[in-house]
Amino acid sequence: MRARSSFWQALRFFSPAMNESAASVVLYATDRKGTMLMTISLFITMILTGLLCIALPLTVFVVLRRRLALRWGVFGIGMLTFFVSQVVLRLPWQIPLTKAAAAHGWTTGWSGVLLGLGAAVTAGVFEEGGRYLTYRWLVRRPTRSDAIALGLGHGGFESMALVGVSIIASGMVMFLVSQGALPLPADQAAALQPTLDKLAHTAWYEQLVALLERASAISFHVAMSALVYTAYVRRKWLPLWGALGLHIVLDGSAALLAPRHLWLEELLLAVVAAVCLWGLVRFWKRGAGDAVHTAPAGRADAPSDAVGVSAIATEKTDLL
Numbered sequence: 001m002r003a004r005s006s007f008w009q010a011l012r013f014f015s016p017a018m019n020e021s022a023a024s025v026v027l028y029a030t031d032r033k034g035t036m037l038m039t040i041s042l043f044i045t046m047i048l049t050g051l052l053c054i055a056l057p058l059t060v061f062v063v064l065r066r067r068l069a070l071r072w073g074v075f076g077i078g079m080l081t082f083f084v085s086q087v088v089l090r091l092p093w094q095i096p097l098t099k100a101a102a103a104h105g106w107t108t109g110w111s112g113v114l115l116g117l118g119a120a121v122t123a124g125v126f127e128e129g130g131r132y133l134t135y136r137w138l139v140r141r142p143t144r145s146d147a148i149a150l151g152l153g154h155g156g157f158e159s160m161a162l163v164g165v166s167i168i169a170s171g172m173v174m175f176l177v178s179q180g181a182l183p184l185p186a187d188q189a190a191a192l193q194p195t196l197d198k199l200a201h202t203a204w205y206e207q208l209v210a211l212l213e214r215a216s217a218i219s220f221h222v223a224m225s226a227l228v229y230t231a232y233v234r235r236k237w238l239p240l241w242g243a244l245g246l247h248i249v250l251d252g253s254a255a256l257l258a259p260r261h262l263w264l265e266e267l268l269l270a271v272v273a274a275v276c277l278w279g280l281v282r283f284w285k286r287g288a289g290d291a292v293h294t295a296p297a298g299r300a301d302a303p304s305d306a307v308g309v310s311a312i313a314t315e316k317t318d319l320l
Contacts, residue, residue: 046171049210053164057156070149077138078153085130116255124247135232151225155218216269223276226283
């Protein structure tokens with residue numbers, strides 16, 4: 001899904017704060033000009049939210065590892081897939097393009113809609129295409145378990161590195177600025193102040209927004225990983241096109257809703273997560289791809305899921 005990787009995007013969407021109250025300990029209630037600064041409750045909430053976003057995918061993987069025969073190596077390959085497809089190949093040009101569009105005032109109105117849809121298309125192409133190539137080139141004899149592990153790693157990297165770490169870094173910067181330990185030029189301080197003011201009045205329960213979104217996004221990534229796995233082992237393009245289309249629709253819808261309808265966006269993601277979990281249960285029970293023994297062109301080792309499970313049992317050193 002879309003990677004809200006920039007500093008300001010992380011603050012806008014993933015940095016909830018506690019309500020101002022009598023119990024809230026204020027670092028600096030106001031400066032000499034009456035400007036709102038950061039509170040302890042805000043700082044703690046940001047750090048905890050970031051840590052939970054980091055812990056979520058790891059916890060899910062550990063809980064499911066024995067039950068579903070998940071492999072750490074495939075989880076790591078899933079993380080690598082996201083890193084290459086997004087951080088290496090897409091974001092280096094996507095972020096400057098977005099900044100250039102913003103500088104020209106093209107992020108509002110229909111131009112903003114087209115920009116958001118374009119970002120959704122590129123995210124879908126790079127991520128789903130990357131998943132397919134990962135099955136083809138990196139995961140030896142992929143199984144249903146590998147599809148789950150790959151999706152957890154893919155969504156896990158986004159949750160840990162691009163969301164969790166970003167929130168923690170943002171919280172620490174805000175904390176240092178509010179204490180005066182990180183002096184900023186006047187123009188940067190002025191640009192930062194509206195964000196501090198807004199965060200200082202954010203309700204505590206918006207912490208759940210970040211966790212809900214990460215849980216929804218990870219569920220979506222695992223479901224798309226299962227779809228692409230089905231396309232790979234069955235040598236059918238329809239599931240791959242389905243994953244690509246769903247990715248574009250979800251990212252595009254979220255991009256359109258996020259600016260003014262954050263909670264509606266989160267509700268959409270929650271519904272998508274529920275549907276994805278239902279689909280994953282059916283995927284697991286039906287054993288998608290189990291009866292297929294053929295491999296895509298250029299590969300002669302893509303077995304049925306049963307053969308893949310046997311390979312895991314006999315080759316204990318393969319991907320841990």
